Amino acid sequence: METGRPQRSAEDSRQRVATLSDEALTASVDDVRQAGFAPLDPVQRQRAWARLEARLFERTKTQVLLDRFVVLDYLGAGGQGRVYSAFDPRLDRKVAIKLLLPSTDLEAMSRVIREARTMASVADPNVATLFDVGRFEDDNGKGVFLVLELIEGPTLGEWLAQRRPWRAALAQVIAAGRGLAGAHAVGVVHGDFKPQNIMIAKDGRPRVLDFGLSIFRRDMPAGDDERTHGFVRGTPAYLAPEQLAGGGASPASDQYAFCVTLWEALVGTRPFSAKDFRELAVAKRAGPPAMPRDSHVPLRILELCRRGLDPDPRRRFSTMTDLLTALEAASSVHRRVAAIALGAGFAAAMLAWLQHTPAACDESANLFAPERRAAVEAAVVTTATPEARVTWDRIGPQLDEYARAWTDLHAQACASEPERSDGIRDRRMGCLRRAERAMRSTVDVLANADAQLVLYADDLVEELPSLDACERAEGAAVVAPPDPMQAAAVEAVRSQRALATTLRVGSELDRAAAALAEAQRLASGIDYPPLAGEIALEQGAIADAQGRYVDAATAWSHALDSATSAGQWAEASEASRRLAFVVGVRLAEPDRAMVYAEIARGLILRTRDPAAEPKLLSTQCALQLQRGTLSEARESCERALALFEEQQENDTSDTIDARAALGMVLVVQGELTFAVELLESLVDDFDRRFGKRHIRTANAHAMLGETLRRANDLDAAEAEIREALATLTEIAGPVHPLAGQWRSNLGAVLSARGRREAAMIEFREGLAIIEQTLPANHPHIAVARMNVGHALHADAKAREAALEFGGALVGMQSSFGPQHPLVAHARHNLGASLIDMGCYRAAEVHLRDSLAIRERVFGPAAVETAFTRHTLALSLNGQGRREEARAAVERGWTDLDALLGPDDPQVAVVTLALGVMMREDGDAAGSVQRLERVWPAQADREDPNTRAPIAYALALASFRVDPSAPTWRDFAERARAGYREFGARGSERLRELEAWIEAAEKRSPAASTWRVPLPPASADCPALEVAG
Amino acid sequence: MASDAELLGAWRRGDEVAGSALARRHFESILQFFRTKAPAFAEDLTQETFLQLLRARDQIDALASFRAYLFGIARHRLLHHFRDSGRAHDKLAARGAEPEPGITSPSGNARRDERRERLLAAMSHLELDLRLAIELTYWHGLSTAEVAAVIEVPAGTIKSRLRRAREQLREQLHSQGLTQQDTDTTMLQLVRPIAGD
Incomplete structure (x- = not known):
């Protein structure tokens, strides 16, 4: 016998048993009731009793009742309860009843009830409808039962067992996945998704069962004699690794289970097999399975599946919907309305369109009849620009195809049974009517197009609603107006609204507003709730296009409310998304906007429109950029673009937004090369698709130019913007709102290159164009005025600059409200100009306001804030409040230097001020030290604006330090050269400098105490307006 | 509340309502008795037990315990059943050939269910x-005297x-590789009040 471990002897074990006496055992009763038996559920008990009684007393069996339900047959047992079929006499239908047994864990029970109630509110076609939740009580305790839709049919597992083609299997599993997504949308997680929990009903549609009941499950792994550590609920084959490790269920783990199911359905075998629990866990943690070698299933689909099987839940898809969208796209289950080659026009009988009543089923609808087609072609082509023909060649076939596809769908819908209880036909018809209205108004508008409108022809065609949505027949049920008279009136309103949309997309904002006003007027006499949301949605869009962002937000907010109450999910989804953008980006309140983004995300699931997802992601990207969470922004944008690409929407205006946003993110992240590449590829794409002479191509060039400017490649930036302007002038003439913007941008580039006069011309002309082409308070006007103001300020024309800034300020406040960062910017600039004018007191007021806003929006240590603090200091300095000023300048310098480093021009400006103060306060050496630090970067700059004064300050300071060293002379020379470059406006300074040099040569004492005078306090200052 | 003896007496005199009440009172215990050892046949065996009771009803002498009597019948039924189905001793694992899925309650009781399963397996x-x-x-919850009467x-x-x-049982549980503590805890599963107390 080995030492160490004593063997157990029978004697020992008897001893141990003896120590636990009867009394001890009896006495130590634990609080668990019914430890011995698996308890019977009351239905089981009743049925057994009913059978016994019948047999014993030779009677017919009494009915077993549960609440009001008559229990019929035992259907089977799941992991958490037995299921019976039953009859509901009140609603006269058969149902399924699942009993859950009582528990001492009241919290878990309440949770199940809560989730059941939530699930009951989800009428999802792919979820077994939960009708009711009931409680029962019998002499053995209380329990809960669920009343469910009775589904007669096989489980998915059984269905799959008869070899199915992979496409069919995929479609079924995807449909089941939609049920899952629907539940996630209301916050319920399944926890035990698997083929046995999906049933294929008689109508062929899969239904997912047993949401949230996973807490009741206790399926031990088959054949496992080992002890399980922790307690695992659910069927191990389908559980995610984090669940196997004891973690709870989550949407990500549902996704995992979904992918296991999908894999099984497509490949025919389970993705992971193991002989016991532990091995299974190890296999799953090692990663997704290898691709099967001989499968007919396209690899790209299996690849998506594998992502869902990633052991790290964060690397799976963010949501089920993302996964489902990707799957559908990958399997081309989706049909796109593809543009076909030049084809014949559409020949058919006469149409009802003249009266603008929707095509009924007994008439043949003709959306694009030959005469209309000819009219549009004529209108487009006779604008007589070279690209007109090309435009027509592009949009003509697209319109043909749209009309054709619409007619097919319409015919199909008309042919289908009218009385399907799930309303598919109604939804399809409603959708088709909407498409019809849009097509008609587009054709009408195009048939009367002028050259300006033809520029937007592609936008108009893109704006046509997707026919895929009609085919899918998803979305809210259509509530038809009750009587035919009202129906006609509603139709008229909607046609006007469609017209307004078309005009807006064609950039005819005034006419659009008029059309919508007419729609509004017509609608006011009708009591049909859905109209309110539809009209408000368009109102928001028009206001947004006109730059009236506050109005747009109000309108969209109304739209969201109305649409939500009326169950119009598509409209609500769009309203919330647009709201998120306008509030978050335009009005610069990203936190408030996040709420709307969340709402939009929830609503997307309701609409089940795959096209909505990338648009929302794009919006989220912009919001995240606004908030500064750059990596999130980047990810959102990249995902949006990936989805657009999958949906083959590579060159629509939505993609432009996403790419532009991504470009901006990259710029802010400092990835300038990528940003430039991205925008360059955008230019290429548009060039290829639309040709050089198209507004989108020009726009792409302009965006590229802007990116290059930020990347400081000023040569290339100038070239791109000039290219954009040239194209635009050719196709649209010189007076176009975009021309105004781009000229302003060009001015900024020229200004950075030091070409002041050229810059000023561009700024002024840009402003003039914008004022001419946009409504009075449009924010672009204010921005353009700011640019002009900048240029004037740099030209030392402080008074004129102040006027521009003041005007810009008024505009900004009216567009954005008093707390907007652009308002802060305007006030800052105004303050700076006022300082130059010697209006220190007025400057202080504006600068304090600006500082408050910037501190709040950007934080106390951000660049903008620091710079404003610095400028405020200068206003204090001018009032003689030297100590305050000095302290503020020091602080500003500290912040900016830390943020930007000594080579940044802003740091140079701040250092200059600080250096001067230090010298004046007696610390010449310190002054030299600070200034020398920023000098090298400034020395090489084209622009003398900062270079000259710094050289001057260095000359003065070095002289103070050591008059005999030659340093001061070098600096003085540089200063002199710099001021000469100023030309006329530098002459005064130059004279002053010369005078000082003379004094310095003579070593006169004045040279040491020399101060560059500040602008004297002026008596002629603009009236102070109360800030905020 | 009438005693078993009273109900039995009334039943013998033809009162079916009393008979029903008596059967009802005990039927679940008998059902459970069979469920732990012959789950697939539990209902049938239960019915047979009561039918046997019915047949013997009029011949029953004064009973010390009706319950014990009834369980006695049940035990005989079980033995017959094993003989007929060729099993000398029911060695089915706790989950049985036709597992009745334990209708469990969530979370905290999960461990207890695990222990119960182990215990039942050992008992088999x-x-x-x-x-x-x-x-x-x-x-x-039968008394010592009642148990003796039954077996x-x-x-x-x-x-x-x-x-x-x-x-x-302890030997059995040990041989399954349980620690001492687990064994003790599992053994505690033996003790509980009867359903309905």
Whole structure:
């Protein structure tokens, strides 16, 4: 016998048993009731009793009742309860009843009830409808039962067992996945998704069962004699690794289970097999399975599946919907309305369109009849620009195809049974009517197009609603107006609204507003709730296009409310998304906007429109950029673009937004090369698709130019913007709102290159164009005025600059409200100009306001804030409040230097001020030290604006330090050269400098105490307006 | 509340309502008795037990315990069943050939369910009468005298049988590789009040 471990002897074990006496055992009763038996559920008990009684007393069996339900047959047992079929006499239908047994864990029970109630509110076609939740009580305790839709049919597992083609299997599993997504949308997680929990009903549609009941499950792994550590609920084959490790269920783990199911359905075998629990866990943690070698299933689909099987839940898809969208796209289950080659026009009988009543089923609808087609072609082509023909060649076939596809769908819908209880036909018809209205108004508008409108022809065609949505027949049920008279009136309103949309997309904002006003007027006499949301949605869009962002937000907010109450999910989804953008980006309140983004995300699931997802992601990207969470922004944008690409929407205006946003993110992240590449590829794409002479191509060039400017490649930036302007002038003439913007941008580039006069011309002309082409308070006007103001300020024309800034300020406040960062910017600039004018007191007021806003929006240590603090200091300095000023300048310098480093021009400006103060306060050496630090970067700059004064300050300071060293002379020379470059406006300074040099040569004492005078306090200052 | 004897008497005199009440009172215990050892046949065996009771009803002498009598019938039914189906001793694992999925309650009771399963598995290795002694004592709450009547042994031997049964159970549980503590905890599963108390 080995030492160490004593063997157990029978004697020992008897001893141990003896120590636990009867009394001890009896006495130590634990609080668990019914430890011995698996308890019977009351239905089981009743049925057994009913059978016994019948047999014993030779009677017919009494009915077993549960609440009001008559229990019929035992259907089977799941992991958490037995299921019976039953009859509901009140609603006269058969149902399924699942009993859950009582528990001492009241919290878990309440949770199940809560989730059941939530699930009951989800009428999802792919979820077994939960009708009711009931409680029962019998002499053995209380329990809960669920009343469910009775589904007669096989489980998915059984269905799959008869070899199915992979496409069919995929479609079924995807449909089941939609049920899952629907539940996630209301916050319920399944926890035990698997083929046995999906049933294929008689109508062929899969239904997912047993949401949230996973807490009741206790399926031990088959054949496992080992002890399980922790307690695992659910069927191990389908559980995610984090669940196997004891973690709870989550949407990500549902996704995992979904992918296991999908894999099984497509490949025919389970993705992971193991002989016991532990091995299974190890296999799953090692990663997704290898691709099967001989499968007919396209690899790209299996690849998506594998992502869902990633052991790290964060690397799976963010949501089920993302996964489902990707799957559908990958399997081309989706049909796109593809543009076909030049084809014949559409020949058919006469149409009802003249009266603008929707095509009924007994008439043949003709959306694009030959005469209309000819009219549009004529209108487009006779604008007589070279690209007109090309435009027509592009949009003509697209319109043909749209009309054709619409007619097919319409015919199909008309042919289908009218009385399907799930309303598919109604939804399809409603959708088709909407498409019809849009097509008609587009054709009408195009048939009367002028050259300006033809520029937007592609936008108009893109704006046509997707026919895929009609085919899918998803979305809210259509509530038809009750009587035919009202129906006609509603139709008229909607046609006007469609017209307004078309005009807006064609950039005819005034006419659009008029059309919508007419729609509004017509609608006011009708009591049909859905109209309110539809009209408000368009109102928001028009206001947004006109730059009236506050109005747009109000309108969209109304739209969201109305649409939500009326169950119009598509409209609500769009309203919330647009709201998120306008509030978050335009009005610069990203936190408030996040709420709307969340709402939009929830609503997307309701609409089940795959096209909505990338648009929302794009919006989220912009919001995240606004908030500064750059990596999130980047990810959102990249995902949006990936989805657009999958949906083959590579060159629509939505993609432009996403790419532009991504470009901006990259710029802010400092990835300038990528940003430039991205925008360059955008230019290429548009060039290829639309040709050089198209507004989108020009726009792409302009965006590229802007990116290059930020990347400081000023040569290339100038070239791109000039290219954009040239194209635009050719196709649209010189007076176009975009021309105004781009000229302003060009001015900024020229200004950075030091070409002041050229810059000023561009700024002024840009402003003039914008004022001419946009409504009075449009924010672009204010921005353009700011640019002009900048240029004037740099030209030392402080008074004129102040006027521009003041005007810009008024505009900004009216567009954005008093707390907007652009308002802060305007006030800052105004303050700076006022300082130059010697209006220190007025400057202080504006600068304090600006500082408050910037501190709040950007934080106390951000660049903008620091710079404003610095400028405020200068206003204090001018009032003689030297100590305050000095302290503020020091602080500003500290912040900016830390943020930007000594080579940044802003740091140079701040250092200059600080250096001067230090010298004046007696610390010449310190002054030299600070200034020398920023000098090298400034020395090489084209622009003398900062270079000259710094050289001057260095000359003065070095002289103070050591008059005999030659340093001061070098600096003085540089200063002199710099001021000469100023030309006329530098002459005064130059004279002053010369005078000082003379004094310095003579070593006169004045040279040491020399101060560059500040602008004297002026008596002629603009009236102070109360800030905020 | 009428006693078993009263109900039985009334039933013998033709009162079916009383008979029904008596059967109802005990039927679940009998059902559970069979469910732990022959789950697939539990209902049938239960019905047979009561039918047998009906047949013998009029011949019953004064009973010390109706319950014991009834369980006695049940035990005979079970033995017949095993003989007929070729099993000398029911060694089915706790989950049985046709598992009745344990309708469990969530979270905290999960461990208990695990332990119960282990216990039942261990019990299935016991000699039938020893097993019955355990079940009848701890789960059905029969008195020593009643248990003795059911398994047809002298009353004084019950205590030692119980001891032996527990010993064997411990051996069984040990051989499954449980620690001492787990064994103790599992053994505690034996003790509980009867359903409905």
